[in-house]
Amino acid sequence: MSHHIVEVKNLRHVYADGTVALDTVSFRITHGESVAIIGANGAGKSTLLQHLNGCITATSGEVFIGHIPLTRNTLPAIRRTVGMVFQYPDDQLFMPTVFEDVAFGPRNQGLPEELTAERVREALELVGAAHLASKPPYHLSGGEKKRVAIATVLAMSPDVLVMDEPTSGLDPFARRQLMGLLREFHHTKIFTSHDLDMVLELCPRTIILHEGIIMADGATADIFANDHLLAACRLEKPFALQGCPVCRTSTN
Amino acid sequence: MNAITTAVIDLKQLELFAQGDTQVHGRDARVKVLVTLFFILSVISYHRYEINGLLPFTLFPIIMVCRAELPIPYLARKMLLICPFILLIGAFNPLLDRSTLWQVGSIEISGGCISLLSLLLRSFLTIGAALILVATTGFTTICQALERLGMPEVFTVQLLFLHRYLFVLAEEAERASRARELRSCGSTGRGIGSFGSLTGHLLLRTWQRAERIHTTMLSRGFTGQFHGQRRERFSHADLTFLISWSVTFLLMRTMEPATLLGSFITGAFP
Structure with missing residues (x-):
C-alpha cells in the first residue's frame, strides 16, 4: 500500500448559505504525480484542497489517502501524511520564532527534542531560511514568510504535499527559487494556482475546476492546447505559450 | 506617517532591544519577572501622600537602563505618552483634597497636589519597570517565564x-x-x-x-496542547540578582533611606 495515493470519489460540498462549491468531483492521483488544480476565482479549488486533509467535511462523497478513507478516526494519521501549505503564510506562522514555528508540527507528532531540532534545521536549510531561525515571523518579508511556511510542513516529512497558490505574492526571483525547491520534492504534489506558467513547468497533469465541477483532467500540454476549453473556464494559455508580445510570432 | 504604522514600528523596536547581549539581557526571564513584580509591589504599597519613600526606588530603573544599555530618549518618549492618562486619573485630586500638607515658606501645598505628584511618580516607576522588563527580555520570553512560574x-x-x-x-x-x-x-x-x-x-x-x-x-497535528521547548537554566548569578534586588527593595520599603539620609544630614549639620 502506498501512502502517496490520493483518491476523491463523488465529492460534493455545499456551504451553509446554500452555495454548491463542489459537485461530483472524482479523481485519483498516484504516487509521485505532480498535479495542478486550476480554475477561475470561486471555482472551488481551495474548498477541494481543504477536503484533502479533513479541514472541512464533505456534504457527500469520499476522500481516500493511501487507500485509507478520511474519517474522524483516521484524521490524525491522514494529517501526518498530507502536508498542507496555505495561501496566506501569516495564518500559518503563529509561534514566537521561526524555529518554534517549524518545530510545532514535529513536536505535535511526539518527536523527541533532538530529532525535532534536526528536522527543523533540515527543513529550513532546504528552503534557504536557516539564517531566519531565531527571528519572529512578523519581521520577515513576504517571500521569507512563504519559504518558512513551506518549511513548517516539510519538517513533518509528509508523503503528499498540498499547496494553495504557492507562488502568489512572490517576486520573480523568489518564485523561481520556490519552483526549484518544489521540483526537488519527489513525493506526490498537488497545487492550486493562477500561475499557469508554473503549472506548465512543474505539473505534467492538470485538473480544471469550473463552478465546482471537473471540466477537464489530463496532460497539461493537451489542456493548454485547447483554447475553447480554456475560454469556457475563464482561463487562458500560459504566457510561455502565447507567443512573443513584440513580434507577435507564435511559439507553436 | 500613519499613527498605526508608527505604533507598530515602536513595538517592533521594543522587541529588537530584547535581542541585546548585556548581563541584564542574559539573566533568566523568571528572575527578571519576579524582581520587576517585587519592585512594582513595593512601589504601590505606599500610601497616597508618599514621595520621600519613593525616591530611592528610582535607582532600580536607572541602574537597569544603564546596565542594559537601553536608549533613554526612546523610553522617555514612551513614558511621556502615558502622562495624559495619569493626569486624567489624578486631575481632580488638587481640587478635592485641599488640606495643607506641606508648607514651603509661605507657600502651602495641598494634599491633593502631593497625591497627584505621588501618583505620577509611582506610574513612571511601575510603567518604566515594565518597559525595561520587555526591552531586556522580550514579550514571548516573558510569557514563557510566566508559564514556568505557574501561570x-x-x-x-x-x-x-x-x-x-x-x-x-x-x-x-x-x-x-x-x-x-x-x-x-x-x-x-x-x-x-x-x-x-x-x-x-x-x-x-x-x-x-x-x-x-x-x-x-x-x-x-495540533491537539490542544503546546509542546514548548523547556530551557531550565538558573545560574548563581540569577539567584544573586533575585536576592540582592529583593533585599534592596525590602530595605528601601522598611528603612526609608531618603528620610534616614535627611536626618543624617540635618544631624551632622544642625
Whole structure:
C-alpha cells in the first residue's frame, strides 16, 4: 500500500448559505504525480484542497489517502501524511520564532527534542531560511514568510504535499527559487494556482475546476492546447505559450 | 506617517532591544519577572501622600537602563505618552483634597497636589519597570517565564497569540484606514460614521483569520496542547540578582533611606 495515493470519489460540498462549491468531483492521483488544480476565482479549488486533509467535511462523497478513507478516526494519521501549505503564510506562522514555528508540527507528532531540532534545521536549510531561525515571523518579508511556511510542513516529512497558490505574492526571483525547491520534492504534489506558467513547468497533469465541477483532467500540454476549453473556464494559455508580445510570432 | 504604522514600528523596536547581549539581557526571564513584580509591589504599597519613600526606588530603573544599555530618549518618549492618562486619573485630586500638607515658606501645598505628584511618580516607576522588563527580555520570553512560574498555559497561549496577531491586525487596520482616508479626499469624509463599519469589518476579518489559523494548526497535528521547548537554566548569578534586588527593595520599603539620609544630614549639620 502506498501512502502517496490520493483518491476523491463523488465529492460534493455545499456551504451553509446554500452555495454548491463542489459537485461530483472524482479523481485519483498516484504516487509521485505532480498535479495542478486550476480554475477561475470561486471555482472551488481551495474548498477541494481543504477536503484533502479533513479541514472541512464533505456534504457527500469520499476522500481516500493511501487507500485509507478520511474519517474522524483516521484524521490524525491522514494529517501526518498530507502536508498542507496555505495561501496566506501569516495564518500559518503563529509561534514566537521561526524555529518554534517549524518545530510545532514535529513536536505535535511526539518527536523527541533532538530529532525535532534536526528536522527543523533540515527543513529550513532546504528552503534557504536557516539564517531566519531565531527571528519572529512578523519581521520577515513576504517571500521569507512563504519559504518558512513551506518549511513548517516539510519538517513533518509528509508523503503528499498540498499547496494553495504557492507562488502568489512572490517576486520573480523568489518564485523561481520556490519552483526549484518544489521540483526537488519527489513525493506526490498537488497545487492550486493562477500561475499557469508554473503549472506548465512543474505539473505534467492538470485538473480544471469550473463552478465546482471537473471540466477537464489530463496532460497539461493537451489542456493548454485547447483554447475553447480554456475560454469556457475563464482561463487562458500560459504566457510561455502565447507567443512573443513584440513580434507577435507564435511559439507553436 | 500613519499613527498605526508608527505604533507598530515602536513595538517592533521594543522587541529588537530584547535581542541585546548585556548581563541584564542574559539573566533568566523568571528572575527578571519576579524582581520587576517585587519592585512594582513595593512601589504601590505606599500610601497616597508618599514621595520621600519613593525616591530611592528610582535607582532600580536607572541602574537597569544603564546596565542594559537601553536608549533613554526612546523610553522617555514612551513614558511621556502615558502622562495624559495619569493626569486624567489624578486631575481632580488638587481640587478635592485641599488640606495643607506641606508648607514651603509661605507657600502651602495641598494634599491633593502631593497625591497627584505621588501618583505620577509611582506610574513612571511601575510603567518604566515594565518597559525595561520587555526591552531586556522580550514579550514571548516573558510569557514563557510566566508559564514556568505557574501561570496556566491557556493564558500564555492567549497572550502569545495576542502579541503575534497584534501586528497583523494593526497592518490590516492601517490598510483599511488608508483606504478610507484616500476616498475621503482630504476631508473627514463621512466622519465617525464610517469608523463603525470599518471596525466591524476588522472584527469579522479577525474572526475569519482566527478560523484559518485554527485550520492550519489542526493541519499540523495540533491537539490542544503546546509542546514548548523547556530551557531550565538558573545560574548563581540569577539567584544573586533575585536576592540582592529583593533585599534592596525590602530595605528601601522598611528603612526609608531618603528620610534616614535627611536626618543624617540635618544631624551632622544642625
